[in-house]
Amino acid sequence: MTAALPLLRDDGCRSARAAPAPVIAELAVDALIAEARLTPKPALVDERGSGAHRDLDLDTMLRSAHALHPTFLAIARAASGVAPSQALRERLARIGREGEAAMLRATGGSNAHRGAIWIVGLLCAGAAMHAPGDSEAICASAACIARYDDRFAPASAKASHGARVTARFRVAGARGEAREGFPHALRMGLPALADARRRGLSDTHARLDALVAIMASLDDTCLLHRGGMEALAVAKDGARCVIDHGGLAHAAGRAALARLDADLLALNASPGGAADLLAATLFLDSLGQSS
Template identity: 60%
Template sequence: MSTRAGCTLKREEAKPIDDRAKRLGRLATDALIEEAHATPKPALVDRRGNGAHRDLNLALMERSARALEPTFAALSRAARGMRPSAALRAELGAIGRAGEAAMLNATQGSNAHRGAIWIIGLLVAGATIHAETAQPQRSIAESICTIGAQIACFPDHGAPVADSNGSRVRARYGVGGARREAQEGFPHALHVGLPALRAARRRGVTESAARIDALLAIMTKLDDTCLLHRAGPPALAAAKHGAQAVLSLGGSSTPQGQAAFARLESDLLALNASPGGAADLLAATLFIDRLAPAGADNGNPRWSI
């Protein structure tokens, strides 16, 4: 009887933890789907079409996101009871690579969310550890990003030597890419995208327009390796200057801003370039926003992950 009672207790204790992993997996997937549906996005896949992409569309982006839900849940389970360490980094890396294979299988080889697996996967792990070790002096969002950054700073010795588009762009142009974004605490999500999203909401624009304005804000600051890979510095300059023009004219919801947006998109399509890195960080922004609602802190009952 005592053995059975002990086993029952362990199962009861494990259930909330597994529920947390499933919930984080679902929230991460929802953030990817919400990013894909945000419309209009300049030269990116959205509800209007494929943007500058020949091998991606909205249905495929959704399929990719849903294929990754078990991966995000697994990343949360791996972080349970852990602290940032090389061992955790290696385990998360192995899970992430398996998730990438699942994504590529779901999309017949199209890279829909490789960068997002890294960015949001680390945030999932950070949220899991934060839920167990919340520090009152930090906001929820800052704590999650800080923990994710601490994990990202450890090397993954199990990772294969990669000759990826991102690694070539980083070497050629001296930019940090998704790796540095994570290691520095996701600044373009935490300090650019999230404030822009919430400021737009306070102005009373629609949620869709608020998300687009957050994306544009990220674009003004980010050295987007996707743009650099596809068309080099001219594409990055067009994206930064064009996004700033939209925001300077009141954002994507104003007539003047919409005209500037059309010019921005035309420029990017002419270069066959799209801001995929900024899109990943918009998804990260939406994920953080769900985990840490405006005004929430570590003692707020709305923290229920």
């Protein structure tokens, strides 16, 4: 299958050839699977168990990830060879809502990847517009799409946990993260991943270091929903402690991660927003490696 044709971006520059839509979709699903399987994550579903979640386990997460392949494929195809626009934003929103329905069918009603449909889905659109290794351009175009409003969004979208938490605590949330160009993936997750690899860490430790770097900064709406400002402070402070102790390369860093896990479990709070942004980081990283 041939790659998408170059397109005219808003800045008037033509992009290099993007990856084919099937490749983009496959890498997106792989990123969700890699995030789910990464172990040990603090209070999140992983190979050990369900973390702070009662309605999710690893098998459910994997079923959800596989169920989203058609969604990511449709998003990439819709965005191939075009520029960000209101029409594209609303077309992708319809595809995303269909993907959410497929996710809920696959999980028996559990919300495994609602945030990832938005975050990784937008990045799939950006990936369909630019060369696979151009993470900056991919994130910029995805952000441009996100800045358009979805005029046909159902009223329930304004009553979601994320929307309520964003308004109550005045944080950016997933929508703000996207509109700002995914800074926690681009400026924190990817650099942490690259730095860990330069130091010779395993993929597991490198990915955990990337997750911790995201957690140390992110105003995670999942934590705020489950445990308020206390849970967010525990997560940020605990993640910084892991970093201060040298990260996963050092025994002290691994011990700090274990303490963070226990502290968040005691609060029944899970950093789901950071997990979605780790998946975004892994997706961008895999795109770069495929180029």
